[in-house]
Amino acid sequence: MLTKHQFLATLARWRNDAVVITTMGTVVPWARFSQTPLDFASCDSAMGHAADFALGIALAQPQRKVICLNGDGSMLMTLGTLVTIVQTGAKNLILCVIENSTYEVTGNQPIPGAGVVDFTGMAKAAGFPRTYTIDDVATCERLLPAILSGEGPVFVTVKVAPDEDAPPSRRPDAQAPYLRISLAESVRQLRRALGSDQ
């Protein structure tokens, strides 16, 4: 089975100058593969609101790809966003749901509908024109270049084995550099990287 780290390592090779929004279980591990001003941790923010936050950036910056690495528990909190994404037609948004079927950072409690919920199916039903499911390394290597090119919005379910990352937190001595500044400072940094503060 695919591990979260295998997926993130592959994604880091292909993301180019895309904005990458991480949340929950991908926040700390992503920083092991990428440390650029275009990486943003939706941490110390609001659970369930990484995908809609990413949608706003995508709509504001249509020339740039925006990749959201959402959690499956987080996605369940705001399923309506699937519909909003399609309605707004954000062609540059790639929404990945990292499906480990658990609330990993709180101790791997099972999410509602674990093993039954079909995230890719829900995205299709919401009207996503391109949907994918990745569940092994070979598929990940084969599909990611295509997923990240072409028009979206794109939805990807990434089925991974449960891991044991602790809850991410912002503090000056955080292991992940992008967690050493406040959420507000992270926002300012991303605005500078995007040229939004001109």
Add this chain to the structure above:
Amino acid sequence: MAQARLILEELKKCHVTHVLSVPDNMSRALLSALWADGEIEVILVTREGEAFAVAAGLWVGGKTPVVLIQNTGFLETGDAVRGTGTRMRVPLLCLITYRGYAKWAASGLEATPETLNAELLSNMAYDSTAILVEPTLRAWGIPYDFLHDDTDVPKISAAFRKAQELEQPVALLMTKDTT
């Protein structure tokens, strides 16, 4: 009552690019005016909290969004306002229609820690949403003012500037239907 076209022109003065909304009857005329005019993009979202997160992203990307929702939906937005508005220091004007304002204002009652209880909130004479919206705004640290009629329309620009100065969400409570 405030005329939608005046509100629209005031939003244009602030160079607003997007309005994030869940429609209600009080904002119906304003939304119609926005769609008819076409200069400001309207994005309808599925839940009010989503409006704040999308707005935050738009602002990060260099746009100037405004949120237009009803007070009952505002009560749903708590964690989104906290986490994607205030915590991110997003200067964001929130136009909140004030369902139930007339009866509540006419009652002469005040919502205080002493008076706010199930007895008051279940009293069918008043809309509990109206009772709760101002205490909620205060609790969440969001400054607010009132837009009652046409003469208050310049308050839109004032609230917009305040949001910029404070780098946080600022609310304007619209107490009557837009026309």
